[in-house]
Amino acid sequence: MKISVIVTLKKDVLDPQGKVVHQALKGMGFNTVKEIRQGKYFEIDIDESDKKKAEEKAQDMCKKLLANLVIEDYRIIGS
């Protein structure tokens, strides 16, 4: 089963990478872009057939390694 996870910086955490990407886009003429926040995307191929169990494991992975909860939020976006 494949599970996808998105990790993003919390709202109040500065994202210099996102800012630089935003500036680059503006320089390219994308003037209507208001803000860019950069995050991480994980595709987890897990040997589980039970969706609930697989999602629980993904959650555990997020808490223990994939996200740093001091600065990041995570979302399991599908399986």
Next chain:
Amino acid sequence: MNSSVIIFPGSNCDRDMDVALKKFGFKNKMLWHNDTELPKSDLVVLPGGFSYGDYLRCGSMASKSRIIDSVIKFAKSGGLLLGICNGFQILTETELLPGALLRNKYSKFICQNVFVKINNSDNKYFKNIKKNVLELHIAHNEGNFFCSNDQMKEINDNNQIAINYCNQNGEINDIFNPNGAIKNIAGLLNKQKNILGMMPHPERMIDSYLSGEDGSIFFENLMGNLK
């Protein structure tokens, strides 16, 4: 005095640290990240570098390495644990120190000398230190210390800020903050004050051939406090 330096794949200040520790009288051992046992140590050092290529987040992989359980056990029983630069990042990732080190505010890798002022000298690292402001070297991309408001309150309540970025006169101000760190924090202690994480590299300032010798003051003082 016995010290141990942990080498992770991608560490690159481990040998500098080895040279510095030996110069100031430590019997130092180098340990590989896949080892599980710590030899008897008065000081354990997590050196600077780019452990595991900085993959995922700086220090995150190292914080799950095989040796880390022994390091955590050592620190939790009161052993002196020093993390420099990437070592500081590893200490926050293991949650031995609060907060996190974010990407530098101005999106640049910073490599320069800075001044830091000692804020708390009631610990083995800075007690009796003969200078209150040290000139040290920083080289990092993620040194922007960040923490939640609750963590900041705890840090203040327990006087955990070890050193702040400042100018040569010890003035702490935004304009002397190289990376955007909250409150100009350059180094942090745990509540018990046996764990120190700092972005500056004292091991790079131990010889007149290098750009300064204030790192010598740090190591000499630490050795003096351990004797």
